[in-house]
Amino acid sequence: MIDNISVFEGVLRKFGFTGPVPGEIRRHASTARNRILADILREKGNYNLLLRSSLRLFYFLRGIGIRITVIQSAAAVAAAFLITAAAVVSGSYAAVKIIINDNPPAVVSGVADKFPAERRIAELDMSVKRVADAGPGGRGGGEKAVSAGDSVLSTIQKSDAVIMPAEEFNKVDISSGHRQAGLEMAGDLKKEVMAGHKGYKVNKSETAGARPFSGDAVLPAADKAAVDLKLEKENQTREKEPPDGISARDGETAVPAGKSASAYSDDNVPSAPETGVESGEADKDEFVFFASAGLSLNIPAGMFNSLASAGPSLEASFGIKDLFIKNLNPYLKTGYYIFPLREDRSKYAGVVPVFLTAAYQYIFMDKYFICPEAVFGAAFYKIDSTELSGTGGAPAGGIGLAGGYMLAGGINLNIGLRYYLLILEKEKIGFLSFGAGVEKSF
């Protein structure tokens, strides 16, 4: 055949049908190509950012042997943009959430004004933070640095320290940093008082009825009553006893607030015990399963693209939510993928994979999620073209990114972009898969 080609080209040359273009001219043409297109579209069409980005992807894919339309390219660019935007938003949201959890703001609100105990607890939280910033025992640097002991007390006095037994303190839902600071502060406070420090004065009018540092609590009387009432209510609703908490130094601790304000609010009774155990953890022994079904369009890549063109697939998945790690949702996926052969479009290459996919779900804005995925498994394939033919099983793998929207009733709508690679004996065949599906948890 190659001889025939040479002869044929010789005939074309002889009869003057050829017009060779030198390599450097072709390179010049390539550099001018995008400029001319941009000029024409600017002058006559609509050369906006989306089209410009789509053309970049369009030319890139052409360069690696993947032929898609500009519209498909625009859809891919738009999807990539949305997924990126979703990732950035969810990442920012997660970061802000982490920062807020680590540095809870003082709750000084109408509710706090209404409930003096909560307000005091909230203010105390700030005091605890200042003490913590200043270092153990009230020493160290920082803007709010306190010096040699008495400042610890004065800071606490200003904010009406609430001292309570470790047992009660451990029931308060606060961040671990503040818990530690509270413990340290209580220890320092007790040491200072026991040493008869002059700077510490208990406001008798507010602490009437309380027993300062007698091993129980330092709390304004009215607030102590409110706290007791609250704890009593919680004990009534509590089904399990909390596990052992953090042991307090010298048997008593100061209570910082932040979250603790809510723990003492009549309007906001927590449903789970305030034990430091996250809500929902009690359900960890019960697995949540999910199943999904979907359709996808699969575009062969690389060498496989020269044999076959894009084809559809039906897919089904079954998995477990939150297995071992929260938000880790491994699932098994199978399906039937067909790719029409280019040399004869009545023939198809078929792939039936069994993939184990590890998907980690990031949830943002309550209803949306994205999942990076890693895929391992095997696939049964059948290809019958002149360049590559065979039937059998092959190891396979892939990566992907899925995203979606959570509806009510455990139903999710999802879309995904994945790349799969099958390692055959002689060749590797890969394809891009754009999929959409519905998932149901049960």
Next chain:
Amino acid sequence: MKLLDKKSAQFSEIYSDYYNAVFGAVYTRVGNPADAEDITHEVFLRFFENMDLIENNRRWLFGTLRNVILEHYRTRKPDVNIDDVFQDLALTFVNGFRDIRIIIKDAIESDDNFKDEHDRIIFDLVAVQNCTYETAGKELGYTRNQVKYRYFQIVKNITAYLKQKGIASIEDLL
């Protein structure tokens, strides 16, 4: 404002398919890359304006290319003999194989020998402009093997066509 103008998207695809074939064809006639660039620009500009009315993209582009080159020479190089630029007719008599050349030309022009427009572009790039399979593939979004396969099929079809027309062996034409 439209997010994505369908006409612009469609034009971009056709432009990307034909650009190299058109540029190469212009260059072989004008011999100057800068002029070839201007003429190619003008051809595709006119194509965009008339896109809705065009049925056969290739035929329209190569027909317009000829007109634009003529205009180019008339305005910028009036001293050049246009017949020398489009030398097909002259060659017919110079070679002395008028009938055979006409048969080959028919074979090249016949739609039956090409599966689709992409086959024609591959033929223009590989056979006419001596482009490698790889370069042609990159321009069109095909792999080297795809281009090679398609080109082999085209040559097979044309050879069969020539056989039908009484040219049993193309080696005899050399």
